[in-house]
Structure formats: C-alpha cells, structure tokens
Amino acid sequence: MRLRKRPENRGFTLVELLVVIAIIGVLVGLLLPAVQAARAAARRMSCSNNVKQISLATHNYHSAFKRFPGIGDSITNGWSVQAQILPYAEQSGLHDLIDFEAGLGRAASDAGFNPPNDEAAATVVPFFNCPSDDVPAKKMVTYTRGRNIYGWEHAGVNYSFNVGTGTGTHVDYGSATDGLFWVESKTQFRDILDGTSNTIMLAETLMGPGSDLAEIPYHMNGKYIASGSGRDVSDMQTYRDTVWAQDPRTFIDSHTSWSGTRNTAWISGFGSGGGSLNGWYTPNNALPDLAVRAYMVSGPRSQHAGGVMIGLADGSVRFITDSIELELYRGLWTVRGREITTEF
Incomplete structure (x- = not known):
C-alpha cells in the first residue's frame, strides 16, 4: 500500500494577504459613511427634540400668562425668553436661582452679571444646545x-x-418688530394673523467661540459677528445694505472687527450675544451676521447638512433648507405680513 504524504501546514501567501486587506478596506469604506450618516441623523433628531421642548415650554408660559414673554427692557435688564420659560421646561431650580429683581447686569463690565445671575448664566441647559455644534456650550467669553x-x-x-425679519427698521428690537418678540413685548396667539403654522417662533443657530478677532478664516463666517460702526438704526441699515451687496469672500477677507460672543449667554435676550434672532439671512448664508451696538441682522445657522431646524408658532418642528426662496422665507418671520405662504 502506498502512503500519501501529509501536506505541510502553510501560511497565507502575500497575494492572499493583500486580497484580504483590500476586501477589509472596501468594507470599511462602505461602512464608515453609513455610520457617519446614522450619527448625523441621530444628532438631527436630538436637535428636533430640543426645539420641540422649548416650543412646548413657551406655549405653557402663554397658557399661564395669556401672552408670550417679552425680552428684558435694556442691556442691563435684558432677560431672555429662554430664562423666563425655564419653569415650564422642568427647570424650576435654575429659574429660582435667578434674581430677576436684582437685574441681569452687564457682562461687558468689571462687575459682569449680577450675583447670583452670574452663576445661573454659567449653568448649561442641555436642551438649549444642539449636539452638532462643535463649540463647547460652557466657555470663557x-x-x-x-x-x-x-x-x-x-x-x-x-x-x-x-x-x-431684519428688514426696514426691524434691526432694532428695542421697539415693536414684525416678529413675535421684542423688548417688553406681550404678543398673544391672537396677534399671529399670518397663522401659527406659517410663523417661526424660534430657529437654530450657532454659538461663537467666545473671543474677538481681527480676522477669521472664511469657513468660520457662521460663528462670528462682523461688528460695524455707528450709533443708531440708520447706521445699522446702511451697514446691512452695504454688506448685502458685496461678495461674501471679499467682505470676510477684508473686514477687521469680529465678535466671537455670538449666542454665548442663554440668560441674555438683548444684543447679538443673547438668544434672539431675526430672519435677514436665509439659513447658513455665506455672509456673516452683522451688529452695530445692540442692533443686528442675522439668520439661522447649523452644522446639519443642507439646512436648519425651526420651531413654528403652532408647536411643530420643521427642517428648512438653505435653498428656501428668500421672499417666502422672510414671510415666515412676520406675524401679520399677510403673505401668501406656499409649501416650504
């Protein structure tokens, strides 16, 4: 009988190893975009839930007081709408910490916000922050x-x-605007003549890094405010209209005064550092927000691909795209503009 020789154990050849590595590389290349897309979708859903929670809290405030909250009456007493709705969003403890009688104070001073409001101002409220924003919620400003x-x-x-809208004289929300909120406003549901499903209550935007710069890279335009000179509404209007006519990259490359305080203090509703927004710019516009003193023109911004989250006055949450038509978009910021609103 002839005995067969037992084959020797052998390892992978170099060709086989390269084939396996190539297959693994292809699988990873296919998997990573799917993982990233799933994470982005989860962050977008979380953002939507935040908008919904804030909207419901604002509705509950209206149920209690028969009106929406107004913004505080000045920079030193400029309480945000966010600060006033805290008890209706299961944040009574934080609301109780705030001393509304003491006044907010002014952060741009030696004293800063009045105690204990300085402690409240440094407290992170999780549903006030979108998980897609890469700027830390709490930071030195x-x-x-x-x-x-x-x-x-x-x-x-x-x-x-x-x-x-930020159009006309609505760069000044120290007086009545064409929106839902302004200094000491007392807007009610019955004042929303355009319909609650056609009127924006709040919109998503980005926070600034917290410090001023003389120049910024172009891709950071959504996180900084281009500061202008002047003292009154007409100066802001002139600045707004001049910038609107410029090429975004040319303006950003040449401008030399950038504020990093954009949306850096939830407790404040006054000025560009607080929680107020107008609809001059469509979502994620290439031109930056602008400010002259407490006057501003701005627009919603996000890290979501293609658009931003908004909360309508009826309590619903929508995602509006960067490509929304300007006239339709600005009509969503008015309460009594009488615009004919189509699907958006």
Missing part, C-alpha cells in the same frame, strides 16, 4: 470694549427666538 477686556464664564444657546 471675552468682551472687548475699547481698551478694556472683560472675561466671564457663560453657557451658550443654539436656539433663538424670532425678533422679526
């Missing part, structure tokens, strides 16, 4: 005023309330 620099720790906000 630096205010530059002339030769003086003041630094305070604040917690920011990604969801801001509608103070109008």
